[in-house]
Amino acid sequence: MSVKHVLNWTTILVAIPVGCAASLVTLGFRHLIELINQLLFHSDRDITVAMTVWPWYCWPLIVGAGGVIAGFFLRYAVSLEQQQISKTDYLDVINARLDAVPTRTSLFRALSSIASIGSGASIGKEGPMVQLSALCGSLMGRFCFKSVAINNSEIVAMAAAAGLASVYHAPLASAIFVAEIAFGITALQRLIPLIIAAATAVMTMWSLGLRNALYPFAEVAFQLDPTTLLLTVAVGLLSGLLGWLLIKMIGHSRQLFSHVQSLPLRLGLGGLLVGTLALISTDILGNGYEVIVKIMAGHYLLPALLLLLALKMSATALSVGSNAVGGLFTPSLLVGALLGVIIATLARQAGLPVSNTLLFAVVGMGAVLAAVSQAPLMAMLMVLEMTLNSSLLFPVMIATVLAAMVAWQLQATSTYPVVTQHFNRADAKLDFDNSIIEQLIVPGAALQPHESVGRALAVSSLKKERYVYVINDLGHFLGVVSIHDISRKILDHEITLDSPVILVMDAQFPCVFRNQTVREGWEAFAQVTLERLPVLNNPQDRKYLGVLTKTSLIRKAKAFI
Structure with a gap:
């Protein structure tokens, strides 16, 4: 008997093992990165600290060499894609309702990402982790659930949501992200299986001892008053502008790197430039998670915050522009945290009564992520789930919506091309309904x-x-x-x-x-x-x-x- 609707008991039961498997895939990827850090730096500390075991003049060479290796893997993956004439990205697979995520291209792209991340490229880990989770879901759909009347793209969507939830411990935001970005809707029938898969993934991580708020702001209350409301609006508007600027920088970087035809040389050059920036501060290396924690702990003064903001945006634009395989989630969160604390610190220095400048790091994180991804609902929920602080709900809501609107008004293209397709479809639908x-x-x-x-x-x-x-x-x-x-x-x-x-x-x-x-x-x-x-x-x-x-x-x- 065919299944006419996504929401049914079979789909929900399938979501549970898919969520569990996706969480184990992300955990395996994380352990592999840690193993590379042990081999390269003999340390299990964050790349921003581990890099310092080598002399400063080695830093550009290490990041550059990683880029070269990543380029070889990526070049092979691209050649496979051109031969197969198929889409690799899990979002495109879900959006086009294709039957499977290509296995070999996904694996070689993941190897490229490992080489970039392991050597310190300014790129997020979530991209390849979610891609591998989606691949795992695709394989499960083809071999474990082939007798179940569920479209394989639906299982891929569950696995993608579960993978993202495993990375950020944010099941609701992860489920909504896949619904917003891949499906273009948040219909309940499609959302519930994603929530089941994402929640199962987080429960699996908890059972393995990884149960805590990702960022340490669970016990601090955000006091909403005219001053903090004004700052929230300012953070939202400037985050939209900064998100648009980051997207523009990435686009310009891609244009410049496109003149380098060889992928190994292109990624190597990108790594070399990022490594050179690391001579100023190693905090620009990696995805930025540890740096966000230090920002929330108040480890930086205003000049250092401003310098780190400029360097991180430049490093991220170089890594992404050189085609390093990875995500923009955590780099966007770091840029937002920096911007939020900078604005609040400047307001306090101007004489405004700001009791806790560090709380605005969270507001900025959600706002910049919303501007870059064009998925404000996801960004809003993700920062709340990562901090477990419900008092931040209202300011984060305001800032994410304002940031997304500013980026949209400036006609910033989303970092996910499928979002642009959804916007175009929505515009065409609106034009169809209103034309005479x-x-x-x-x-x-x-x-x-x-x-x-x-x-x-x-x-x-x-x-x-x-x-x-x-x-x-x-x-x-x-x-x-x-x-x-x-x-x-x-x-x-x-x-x-x-x-x-x-x-x-x-x-x-x-x-x-x-x-x-x-x-x-x-x-x-x-x-x-x-x-x-x-x-x-x-x-x-x-x-x-x-x-x-x-x-x-x-x-x-x-x-x-």
Whole structure:
């Protein structure tokens, strides 16, 4: 029996093992990165500290060498993709409702990411971790649940949500992220299995001893007053601007690196430049998690915060622009944390009563993430789940929405191309629903009632139309004549070729009016089997203006269907 809806007991039961498996995949990836750190730096500390075991002049070489290795893996993955002509990214697989995530390309992209991350590239770990989780879900769907009547793309979506939840311990935000980005909707029927899979993944992590808030702000209360509200608005607006700037920097970086044709050389050059920036501060290396913790602990003064903000944005643009495989989540969170604390610190120095400047790190984290990802609901929930601080709900809501709106108004493209596709579809749908028929009118054949049926046949043959419209001297619509009716009546000797068309005219023919919406025109065609409908000026005058074709409506609807 086929499953007609995503929300059913079978889907929910499948979500549980998928969530468990995805969490183990992310855990394995994390342990592999830690193993590389042990081999390279003989340390299990964060890359920002571990790098210092080598002399400073080795830092650019280490990050650059990692980039070269990453480039070789990525070049092979790209060549496989070109041969297979298939999509690798799990978001594209879910959005296109494809059957599987390609195995070899995903693995080689993951190896490229490991080389970049392990050597200190300014890139997030969540991208490859979620991609590998999605691959795990795809394989489970193909081999473990092949007898279950569930589209494999749905299982991939569950695994992706579970993988992201394992990284950030934020099940609800992770489920909504996949719904917002991949599906373009947050419909309950699709959201519930994602929540089940994501929650199962977090419970698995808890059972393995990894149960804690990701960032240490659970016990601090955000006091909402006019000053903090004003700062929240400022953080939201500036985060939108900064998110847009980061996206622009990444785009410009990609353009510059595109001149380097060799992927190993491209990633190596990117790594070399990031390593050079690390000479100023090793805190720009890696995804930025440990640095966020230090920011929240108040370890930085204002000049250091400003310098780190500029360096981290530059390093991230270089890593992403050189095609290093990874995510932008944690780098965006770090940029947001820096911006939030900077704004609050400047406000305090200006004399405003700001009791806790460090709380604005969380507000900035959510806001910049919303601007960069164009998924404000996900960003809002993610920072709340990562801090377990409900007092931050209202300021984070304000800041994320403002930041996303600013980035959208500045026409910033999301870091996820599928988001742009969803926006384009939504715009096309809105245009379809609000355009009027007058914009789609084309000329149609029309005769006066005294003209002959022979003339009607000639016009029909010339225009290739089944019906010819009949209008009077003033252009008012009277009805139509059917070419089939004319042919039948001539064969039955009821009329001749010289008979006037009024003898075979049908006065009760459906029509539409120029000020009706295109949506109403679509509904009118749904009631008939015609290819064209006459367009009149209004129901009172009924003046003939031309025709509306079904083809023109289909072309307009194609943009969002």
